[in-house]
Amino acid sequence: MVDAHQTFVIVGAGLAGAKAAETLRAEGFTGRVILIGDERDHPYERPPLSKGFLNGSAERDSVFVEPAAWYAEHDVELHLGQPVVHLDRAARTVGLGDGTVLQYDKLLLATGAEPRRLDIPGTDLAGVHHLRRLAHAERLKHVLTSLGRENGHLVIAGAGWIGLEVAAAARGYGAEVTVVEPEPTALHGVLGPEIGSVFTDLHTEHGVRFHFGSRLTEITGQDGMVLAAVTDDGTEHPAHDVLAAIGAAPRTALAEAAGLVLADRAQGGGIAVDASLRTSDPDIFAAGDVANAENPLLGGRLRVEHWANALNGGPAAARAMLGRQVSYDRVPYFFSDQYDLGMEFSGHAAPGTYDQVVCRGDVGKRQFIAFWLREGRLLAGMNVNVWDVTEPVQNLIRDGRPVDPEALSDPAVPLASFLD
Template identity: 80%
Template sequence: MVDAHRTFVIVGGGLAGAKAAETLRAEGFSGRVILVGDERDHPYERPPLSKGYLAGKKERDSAFVHETAWYAGADVELHLGQPVTAIDRAARSVQLGDNTVIHYDKLLLATGAEPRRLDIPGTDLVGVHHLRRLAHADRLRNVLAALGRDNGHLVIAGAGWIGLEVASAARGYGAEVTVVEAEQTPLHQVIGPELGQLFTDLHSAHGVRFHFGARLTEITGQDGLVLAARTDDGEEHPAHDILAAIGAAPRSALAEAAGLAMADRAHGGGIAVDASLRTSDPHIFAAGDVAAVQHPLLGTRLRVEHWANALNAGPAAARAMLGQEVSYDRVPYFFSDQYDLGLEYSGWAPPGSYDQVVIRGDTGKREFIAFWLKDRKVLAGMNVNVWDVTETVQQLIRTGAQIDPDALADPSVPLESLL
């Protein structure tokens, strides 16, 4: 029996929100749990959108966090296809798009992020795509299949994780692919230039063409359809479709309008939260892509836009809402699948934060672990086609101990012995 005297509201129909609702019930919360999502689909995970589902290897249902019947069975009230338009902190209520007002005792903001838009002429043409929502993936999956059948050409703006994963999926369908990237290597802001060439070589071997050191300046078309993409160095690439994969921005406007403290751009923007995922309002919490956490382990404020963060931060926020002691100190983690290459990355080592990259294994065979070090301390590790090492890599990061780089690079030295 639900106790109507206490109400916890979750805004956001993604993985973080769904796992928070699940955790509230698992931890014995007997009050009302209301989950509001602005999409009509039930809460889903995002990795399949650029991986298995997009590539045609998994069914659409594989993306959903829970089966549809789970929500009623767990007494979780859903308001789908309904945006929250305002938060009244004084009244502790949220207003929905249909003017419904819902009172809350505790509120969780898990509003995620949205794709950054290309601010150039031609983005209104049919054939310009973004990939963030399940509806985007539905459409893009059909587009890639059609391009493959018709020998069509996809131009991707951005060589980050989404851009590269979509390139891999597109080549799987047989589409022609050109990737335009402002940096000189893919994934520059994540893994730096030292390993970027690996991904250039990987995709080039599968027929992807790269155009580095350039940005799109115009998309040209005819009769409302895309014909080509032009870059700032005067090049023109024929195209039937364009994907903008130039990053994502936190969906924090709702929180900002409510007067909650925001993180600065140097920390990725988003809603500023402490280690318990509490905002500047003691009754409001934030988790997932939108939350910039004061990270206890890394000693900095950090906003992480990856699946594992949503998976773990949603439950952590739920426990904090229940008054439990929470210190969210998870090592950032993500994974990627591209062709026959699978990888896991743990830690945080943006360009400029490290002074050495150590390789254990064979980059030529694409079977290795890369470590980013600062003063001989491991900041991050990426295992490529090497498995069952993530826990050890994360322990190396957590210890903060100085480690002999030669031993770290030597496959004959067990990683566990360096702890």
């Protein structure tokens, strides 16, 4: 039975918000828990939208965090299809789009991110897509099926994780795919040229065409439909559909209007929170894609847009809301599946922060582990078609001691031995 002595409101019914609600109940919180989402679907996980659900290997129902009945069974009040349009910190209320005003004692902002838009002519044409929500994935799945059946062309702006995963799904359906990317390799800004080229080669072998060093400048059409995508070097790429996969921006409008401190764009933007995920208002917390947190392990601010951050950040924020001691120092983690390549990435190695990349295993066969080092210390590691090494890789990152790069590259040397 709910004891209404306290009300905790969660704005954002994605993975972070749903996991926060779960944790509040699991930790014994008996007050009201109100979970608000601007989508009509129950909380779901986003990785399948560009992976299993999109490529047809997973059913729609597999994306949901919990069965629909779970929320009522655990006294979690759902307000779905309702945007929060106003946050009054002085009154400690949030206002919904339908005029409902809700009082809170503690508030969690898990508003996520939204896809960046192409600022070029032609984006109003039918056949221009983004991928962020379940509805986007459902529409895109139908499009890829049709393109494969009709030998149609998909142009993707951006060779990041979303762009490449959609490219793999599209090729699986038989669609023709061209990826336009301003950098010289796929995933250049994430993995650098050393490892980004591995993914370029992978997709090229599967029939994807890359156009590097260019940006889209126009999408042309006829009768409201896409005909081609034009790049800044004048090349016209035939296209029936175009996907904008040029990144995501944190949804900070509500926090900004309420006067909460935001992180600098140079630090990734988002809502600035401390290591306990508390904002500049002691009664308001933030988690997931929108939160830019002080990470005690990494020694600086970081905003992470990946599944594991929502999975772990929501529960951490919930415990902090309950007054528990929280220091959110998770090693960033994400994964990707493309064709027959599976990978896991742990850590953070932004371009310019590392001075060496070391690999162990067979890069040519795409069975290897890559390590990003700075002055011998491990910043990040990525295992490609090599499994059960995430824990030792993360332990090495946490340890922080310099390691011998030559020994690190030797598969005969156990990773655990570097921690002895």
